[in-house]
Structure formats: structure tokens, C-alpha cells
Amino acid sequence: MDTQHEIWKVVFKFRNYFAPLQDPRRILDIGCGTGKWAIEMGNEFPQALVIGTDLSPIQPEWVPNNVKFIIDDANEEDWMVEPQDYIHTRLLLGCFEDFRVIIAKGFRSLKPGGWMESQDIMPTVYCDDGTMPQNYPFSLWVKTQDDAAMKLGKPMRIGNKLKRWYEQAGFVDVHEEVFKLPINGWPKDPQFKMLGKFNEENYIEGIQAWSLFMFTRALGWTKDEIEVYLVNVRKSISNRAVHGYHKM
Known part of the structure; x- marks a missing residue:
């Protein structure tokens, strides 16, 4: 997973995100894995609370003070979410029966003007x-x-559908970039x-x-x-x- 993170960073020209973030105060990383992305975001935005959720406790113990990891299943109804400025997912193909449900939950969990971003692979x-x-x-x-x-019941081919699903969920100003x-x-x-x-x-x-x-x-x-x-x-x-x- 750490290798994957480095690969994605280089492909994205050393960017962790493409959303035009302006002083975010709450950032949620769904399916955070080893937590590398969340930790880097915590360092970049020290004023923000960055929460990473995952099914497995495989994240390091020593992390920035503004980064927290929580064992949580995004499939569950009681999603561990307070209003967020930015919600991020990466490489969640094959994890959900219907990823549109996750996008819809994200839409409801964002503050007005907030952003959600999914980075996935075909x-x-x-x-x-x-x-x-x-x-x-x-x-x-x-x-x-x-x-x-x-x-x-966990489809892998979701990457090419993300833009359409975001728009169907009610998001506006939806962008797609392919690498x-x-x-x-x-x-x-x-x-x-x-x-x-x-x-x-x-x-x-x-x-x-x-x-x-x-x-x-x-x-x-x-x-x-x-x-x-x-x-x-x-x-x-x-x-x-x-x-x-x-x-x-």
C-alpha cells in the first residue's frame, strides 16, 4: 500500500488532491489503508482535523496531532461522519456493492461548498x-x-463511471482527469x-x-x-x- 501511494504521488505530479482546497478544517479519508495520505494531508493542513477510517488497524501510532485513525465500515448506515470540508477515497474498487451509495453519503456529509474526490484505477x-x-x-x-x-457483488470496474455517478448524486462542477x-x-x-x-x-x-x-x-x-x-x-x-x- 505504501508503494501504491508513492506511485500515485508521482503520477499526479506529487499532488495528493486536485480539489481547490481553501483552508479546510475537517478532512475525511475513507479506506485510509496504512494512513500515508492522511498523514501527509495532516502535515500540509495543520489547522485541519484529518480522520482516516478503515476496517484494519494497520496505521502507525506516531502521527501528527491533528490526524486520527478510526476503525469504521463505510458500508454501515451509522457512518462516522460530521460535516466535512473535504472527503477523499482512493483505490476502493471491489470494496462496495454499490459505490454510488458512498458518493451519496459523502454528498450529504459535506459542508456547503465542500469537495469530494475519488481516485481509482480501471x-x-x-x-x-x-x-x-x-x-x-x-x-x-x-x-x-x-x-x-x-x-x-463487489464490482471492480468503477473508475470510468465516477464522473457520472457524482453528477447523479447532485454534485456540481465535477471534473475528471485520466492518467x-x-x-x-x-x-x-x-x-x-x-x-x-x-x-x-x-x-x-x-x-x-x-x-x-x-x-x-x-x-x-x-x-x-x-x-x-x-x-x-x-x-x-x-x-x-x-x-x-x-x-x-
């Missing part, structure tokens, strides 16, 4: 130059993961090559956990079946002949 593997074959194992893994997520994140170090551009290498490392380290969770619960696969299946998937992630990328 798991689909895109390729613009024809180097990705139809049987590319990593792309097939993504489709299998998508099938599993749909059976669990590219290479699967591995295939790009010639030095910065994108570096980002791709970090992304490749992130996938190689995390793909077992993501597969075990979804494939055993939704598809009935065994751990041994998953391990055998992932051998070729890992190899394909590192294949620089395939110029694949995600949209963020």
Missing part, C-alpha cells in the same frame, strides 16, 4: 500499439478477477519506466493475496490451483514486449 489492461495478444495471461487474470468480483500507469518498465520515458517498474513489483508481490481472496470465495479454486495459475500470470506482468497500461 483494472482493464489497455494497449495502444497492438503488442498485447488476446491470450495475454495478465489480461485474462484481470477478466477472471472481474468475474469473481461480480459474483461476490496512464504502465504495467511494467516498457516505456522509454524515464519517469514512466520507473513507475512501470514499481507497478510491476507491486503486482508481483500482491497478486497472490488478491487472487486467494477472490478466487477461493467466488470461484471455488484451491490454493494449489491458484499458485499454478499465477506462474504464467507473473511472467506476463514482467513481459516488456507487451506495452500494457491501466487508466487512473
